[in-house]
Amino acid sequence: MITDHLKKKFLEIVGTENYDDSKVGCLVYSYDATPQFQSLPDAVIAPRNAKEIADIVKLCNEHQIPIVPRGSGTNLCAGTCPTEGGLVLLFKHMNRILEIDEENLTVTVQPGVITLDLIDAVEAKGLFYPPDPSSMKISTIGGNINENSGGLRGLKYGVTRDYVMGLEIVLANGDTIRTGGKLTKDVAGYDLTRLFVGSEGTLGIVTEATLKVIPMPETKQTILALYQDIEAAARSVSKIIASKVIPTTLEFLDQPTLQVVEDFAKIGLPTNVQAVLIIEQDGPKEVVKRDIRKIAEVCTAEHAVSVQVAESEEHAMALRTARRSALSALARLKPTTILEDATVPRSEIARMVNAINEIAVKYNVKICTFGHAGDGNLHPTCPTDSRDHDEIERVEKAFAEIFEKAIELGGTITGEHGVGVMKAPYLELKLGKEGIAAMKAVKSAFDPTNIMNPGKIFAKESRKRVVVTK
Amino acid sequence: MITDHLKKKFLEIVGTENYDDSKVGCLVYSYDATPQFQSLPDAVIAPRNAKEIADIVKLCNEHQIPIVPRGSGTNLCAGTCPTEGGLVLLFKHMNRILEIDEENLTVTVQPGVITLDLIDAVEAKGLFYPPDPSSMKISTIGGNINENSGGLRGLKYGVTRDYVMGLEIVLANGDTIRTGGKLTKDVAGYDLTRLFVGSEGTLGIVTEATLKVIPMPETKQTILALYQDIEAAARSVSKIIASKVIPTTLEFLDQPTLQVVEDFAKIGLPTNVQAVLIIEQDGPKEVVKRDIRKIAEVCTAEHAVSVQVAESEEHAMALRTARRSALSALARLKPTTILEDATVPRSEIARMVNAINEIAVKYNVKICTFGHAGDGNLHPTCPTDSRDHDEIERVEKAFAEIFEKAIELGGTITGEHGVGVMKAPYLELKLGKEGIAAMKAVKSAFDPTNIMNPGKIFAKESRKRVVVTK
Known part of the structure; x- marks a missing residue:
């Protein structure tokens, strides 16, 4: 809970105009692009720089206030839904491209930069930033880094992870660290850069990133x-x-x-x-x-x-x-659209598509499948209605079976959307108890008080996947 | 210390022919390719499979016996020197290429496979494994993974990290986990795959790896x-x-x-x-x-x-x-050859080369420089004589200044050789106290009893870089 005393301190850090704990302000940030998940934060805060973020984090750590860093909230795993309340932290003031370095083929950005703005800016110089999540018109680079976003061009060019060379990060204890740099090769200690990519805001807050770009294809x-x-x-x-x-x-x-x-x-x-x-x-x-x-x-x-x-x-x-409009088009069919991204080795695509169709028949639900076949990254999508509890339960069972099939074929429960809250109950399918234990140890090492986007990645024992909460 | 009782247990696991605690057997594995570092292990052990490794690790964890996993010992940072005694663990029985998968463009190997054997095997099928450390004729893939080895082709194709898709790892607690898979996209939890690449055997033991290959360039x-x-x-x-x-x-x-x-x-x-x-x-x-x-x-x-x-x-x-013969050629000049790999953004190469030459003059030492200029990954190399204490002290000071200069230019203390014992005292230059603390937290999370290649990466307070120990 944010006491008046604590609120005063937050206001001192960011100014009154950058702190909002009004009902309506909080409501706006109570959900993201993921259907079926909603939860009110205690307040929304918009720091202006990394120093302010470090100050906020120190306070949150001291008072055990959850922090949910949020770009544009386009993720599809409820990764930025403030399920445990606390602060939603926005990057709207940290949205500058700091440098395009043509000799070292890097671009250095603040987390709030829109993905497409970055792509356009480097293309104007004949350079190419390949990761292209379908949401790139509105998603932010910070969000892409936290989710390790993929996209259509992943087959040939890889995903966000493959383009992050260095990060500035504020850790849960308030320390600011820098990882990597404008360096093709760097083996000075553990690869914290890639550990943070895809960590869904659960280990720290990315405040700056140096990304690799390549020459624009002819x-x-x-x-x-x-x-x-x-x-x-x-x-x-x-x-x-x-x-x-x-x-x-x-x-x-x-x-x-x-x-x-x-x-x-x-x-x-x-x-x-x-x-x-x-x-x-x-x-x-x-x-x-x-x-x-x-x-x-x-x-x-x-x-x-x-x-x-x-x-x-x-x-x-x-x-x-x-x-690129497949999701938007499918979303018009029914009030609720559940999009998944079970992924298999590409040699298993035929088997996976067949299995999805069989499962849809078995549970009497409509599932449309599209996706990045070259990656084995499929998006089985179910147009449904969250008010129809009977159907939602069948959808739930169908997707559980799809995840199991993906794992059986050597695949994974999520290729590019992340785990968040939505897929947390299924993570053990992929990692086993031992794998989950190893990841929890990493989480505790970085965030012993569990303030960094709590409730994500690791499931509460009893949680079911799709829950109509509110 | 390995008691008779414990030795008996190790013998039960691997058989008498795969355990050697003779003086001569231990002497052979008391050093690696790094000059100036030597320390006797208590025994050398050669398990035949991952199960045996898990059994060995459990015993070591219980009795706090250090384990130093070792491929061919070609590293240049004393990364496989058993500075704290314990077991040197060899992979000579785990040296098979398990599968080349042409549909998914992967190759699955045991850690003891020689790098060049892997390269030749995939090239026979028109496929290409780019990482090519200069030691590739004798280095093992396991060693390459632990050190995140680079090579000449890193500029265009990246380093070992960029080709590791999945790992089987035995953790310090004896758990066996699998990370990643034959998947271009996988965001199911933290990226433990890349965390382990380059972790120098300090977090766990890699027992199998699935690597990416690409079509052979025409x-x-x-x-x-x-x-x-x-x-x-x-x-x-x-x-x-x-x-x-x-x-x-x-x-x-x-x-x-x-x-x-x-x-x-x-x-x-x-x-x-x-x-x-x-x-x-x-x-x-x-x-x-x-x-x-x-x-x-x-x-x-x-x-x-x-x-x-x-x-x-x-x-x-x-x-x-x-x-490729530069190091061998330089090694003929003097009894001791100290090869470094300070790395800078490529735009800073001219400045770095000039700085190296000035520093060599200042300390009156001979430094020859070659390396992967496209990466900014230089190898300033000093032919010297470890018996000449006065010169070694000047060499020591010269390299310290070279590292400082690299950091000043936005670079790193090691581009591809790793930290090991040799560069541990300089790691803080690159990471700061906060960065070191974050990495130590990761180490403790995976290896609370510090049995996994102890003494590497993190410096003991007082340690000087080049110490003629024995």
Whole structure:
């Protein structure tokens, strides 16, 4: 609880205009993009710099006030839902790109920078920041780092983790540390940089980041392959990679998703096929041309009913936009949309897609599947209604079975969305008791009083996955 | 101390043939490739599988016996010197490549596999494992993982960390955990995989690893640029990258190194220039050709006195081999060779090389500098004699100043060799007290009884860097 005395101290740190404990102010930050989770914070605070954050953290540590660092709240695991109250900490004043260093190929940013703003800023200099979560128009870099966000281009270029070179972090004890730097190679002690990437705000607060950028690929091309057989589509994915071509993106949409996306985007996508692959390659012109030809050959050999190269950048852009709008399109169907990201080795995609369809039938729920097939990172999505308790229970059971299947196939419960509150009950499936114990030891080492985004990653024993709380 | 009772238990686990506490057996493992460090273990043990390792660790934890996991002992930071006695744990029975998975582009190995054997095995299937530490002919993958080894190709392809996808680890409490998997994307909890990479055996024992491989580049070409001006060479490095070309390797040798290497390798390297850059590019033929032309243009514009493309693969191989033999060649000069790897952002290379030369003059010691200029990862190397206490003291002071300079330029005390015992006293320069405290908290979380390679990474207060112990 935040006493009047403590509130006064917070006000002294950030000023009255940057502290809000009004009912309406708190309500706005009581939830994030994850359906079914809501909980009021005690206050919302917007520090102006790392020093203020350190001062806030020291107070919170002393008084055991939870801190939930929050970018734009676009995460899909209830990672920024203040389930245990406390302070929601905003980065709206810390949203500057501090430096683009063209010699060292780095960009240094504050956590509040919008992902797309960063991408645009470096592209203006002929540089490329590959991680492209679907939420990139509104997500922040700080959020991306805390969730280790992926995106469509992860197949060829990796995820946020692969681009974080150094961090400034305020720890739970109020210490400020710097990890890494503008260094391709650095083995001075443990790799705290990558430990913090994807730690969901549970170990400390990232206050600055130095990110790697790479030269902008010269050109890109997009190809659309249509299938009447889902397994043939899935097989194409493995065959493309096994033929030693790594496309930038290799996206999969099943028929139900296709239908919904076309209704939404109206770009002339075929809706009478069972599955499509949208495949993009970038790089030097000669290489892109050759790779696209190889990809087309593989798709044809795997019985695609149509293989079509986008004839213009506008057409390619329309395809990309259609794919990126899958979640928004699906969200129009029903009041509640539950999107998951069970992930398997890419060789297991066909088996996984089949299993998802069987599970949907078994529990009589509608599940549309799309996702980053090249990564094995699928997004089975269920349009449902949280007021329909009977259906929600079946959805719950269906997803539990999907997670189990993913693990059985050598996969994971979450490829890029994070654990948060939502997937915490399933983490043991992937890690075992021993793995959870090891991670809890790390958490206690950094945050013995458990003020840093408490209630995330590690499940309370009895918690069920989807709970209609309020 | 290992009592007779405890010894009996170890023998029961591994069999008499895999336990050696003879004086001569222990002597062999009392040192590694690092000069000036030697300390006898109590015994040498060679388990045959992860289960045996878990059993050994449980006993060690109970009786507080240090364990030093050791591959081929090629590290240069005394990381595998058993400074506190205990068991040296060998992986000679755990040296199999378990699987090459061409669909998922992974290879799964036991820790004792020799790096070059792995590289050769995947290349036979048209796949590529880029990390190439200079010791790769004898180093093991387990050692590479524990030290996060780099190599020449780090500039374009990254280091060992970037290729480790999953690990099996025995923890200090005897638990066996699995991290990651054949998954491009996995955010199920903290990134323990990368935390263990580069942890120098201080957090647990890696018993299996799943590594990423990529398609083999089609072709490669090598270029040799000669300079009479070290700064011009250093400037070329930055300019090449800033021109949006990322070569596979971008190696630097100064005149003294050049002289020594040519005496050793006799391949007709010029010895009358101040510096050379050996630059390699790989990839599709058209791209390599174009990049090599661009690189040549930059070098010429930066006043290279000669720019020469290797006319055959044999010539290129000779250049690569010459570069790889730099340490062996330098080691012939004097009884003791101290090789460091202070690393700076690549934009600071000219300043760093100049600083090294000034420091060498100041302390009247010979320092030859070569290294991975594209990474900013330099290897200032001092041929000296550990029996000459006066000179060793000056060498000591010179390297201390080199580390300080690297940090001042935004660099680090070690780019790829690790901290071990040797650089522990300097770690605080890079991390600060707060950073060290955070890392110590991680160490305590995983290894509360401090049995895992104790005495490494974290310095004892009073320790000096170079101590002639025995």
